[in-house]
Amino acid sequence: MYLEYFNLNEEPFRLTPDPRFLHLAEPHRDALRMLLQTVVMRKGFAVCAGPVGTGKTTLLHAAIHILTDRTLAKSPIASAMIVHPLLSRNEFLEALLEEFEVCCPAGNKQRQLLALQQMLLEVQGRGSTAVLVIDEAHLLSMDLLEEIRLLSNLDSYREKLLQVILCGQSELLPLLARPEMAALRQRIAGQCVLRPLTLAEMRSYVIERLYVAGLKGSSPFPGPALELIHHFSQGVPRRINLICTDALALAFESKRKPIEPDIIQEAAAALGLAGASPGKSTTGSRPRSSPEAQVAASAVDTLMDAMREGRTIARSEP
Numbered sequence: 001m002y003l004e005y006f007n008l009n010e011e012p013f014r015l016t017p018d019p020r021f022l023h024l025a026e027p028h029r030d031a032l033r034m035l036l037q038t039v040v041m042r043k044g045f046a047v048c049a050g051p052v053g054t055g056k057t058t059l060l061h062a063a064i065h066i067l068t069d070r071t072l073a074k075s076p077i078a079s080a081m082i083v084h085p086l087l088s089r090n091e092f093l094e095a096l097l098e099e100f101e102v103c104c105p106a107g108n109k110q111r112q113l114l115a116l117q118q119m120l121l122e123v124q125g126r127g128s129t130a131v132l133v134i135d136e137a138h139l140l141s142m143d144l145l146e147e148i149r150l151l152s153n154l155d156s157y158r159e160k161l162l163q164v165i166l167c168g169q170s171e172l173l174p175l176l177a178r179p180e181m182a183a184l185r186q187r188i189a190g191q192c193v194l195r196p197l198t199l200a201e202m203r204s205y206v207i208e209r210l211y212v213a214g215l216k217g218s219s220p221f222p223g224p225a226l227e228l229i230h231h232f233s234q235g236v237p238r239r240i241n242l243i244c245t246d247a248l249a250l251a252f253e254s255k256r257k258p259i260e261p262d263i264i265q266e267a268a269a270a271l272g273l274a275g276a277s278p279g280k281s282t283t284g285s286r287p288r289s290s291p292e293a294q295v296a297a298s299a300v301d302t303l304m305d306a307m308r309e310g311r312t313i314a315r316s317e318p
Helices: 026-040 056-068 089-099 109-125 142-151 172-176 179-185 199-212 223-233 237-253 261-270 291-309
Strands: 045-049 078-082 130-134 162-168 188-193
Touching: 026 045, 026 056, 026 162, 026 188, 045 056, 045 172, 056 078, 056 130, 056 162, 078 089, 089 109, 089 142, 109 130, 130 142, 142 162, 142 179, 162 172, 172 179, 199 223, 199 237, 223 237, 223 261, 237 261
Parallel strands: 045 162, 045 188, 078 130, 130 162
Antiparallel strands: none
């Protein structure tokens, strides 16, 4: 394969949500900070939405890695992740208990809820909290969203025992905007929307993934090639990964480096992207930080930096 030809240790543009390859461009850094603040400060609900392929799942795995890694946190947070939300209320509760490793006979909802609350209290007792992460949340039924809202009532008199992250495609926002979702909306403490990368952000994205994969020298993608990648991908990370992977393979087969624009053109055509219109390079806007969010920003940045630098730290209590 092309790994040895380009002096790489592993594939740099795999589609798996590996937190090691998370590139914190502005929208992703803001989103990760918001998610961590919501959980660490025990605020309740957080919502992350964005178009297909913008890196939502990778972002979730990075957040969970930070919050549960024993080398980063003195008291790791208990987590449950639901990735297939097309469930009934009973199926959802059973999946939640299984994810949190709570043993309770199936079929008795009252006992299941008591067992879940007991687990949440135990987690709180050791100075931590629990987080429920739901990916593909735009697929949740109205009935299940109401069940999740009711689960958030399992609070102590001091703070919220269960933090909930809803992550999904852009359709999630209109779903939550429905009138019948008013009670749930009032519990959302943080919200972020991911966007495609600008050309400058994409340049950093590509080179960072190459270096994580073991690249020592210069990038095989010169400026003109990167501009064409951005043109065809429209700044969507998943498309960037697909184009770059095919381009590396094509360059290896023809023994050409650096990678020239005609190789990018061929890779995009093979992916059916040859007719794509240029993406608009937008800088986006940073979410305004509330005074409460600013209080936690320093601790959250420390967690994020520790993840990327591999340092060991103790978790700051919210």
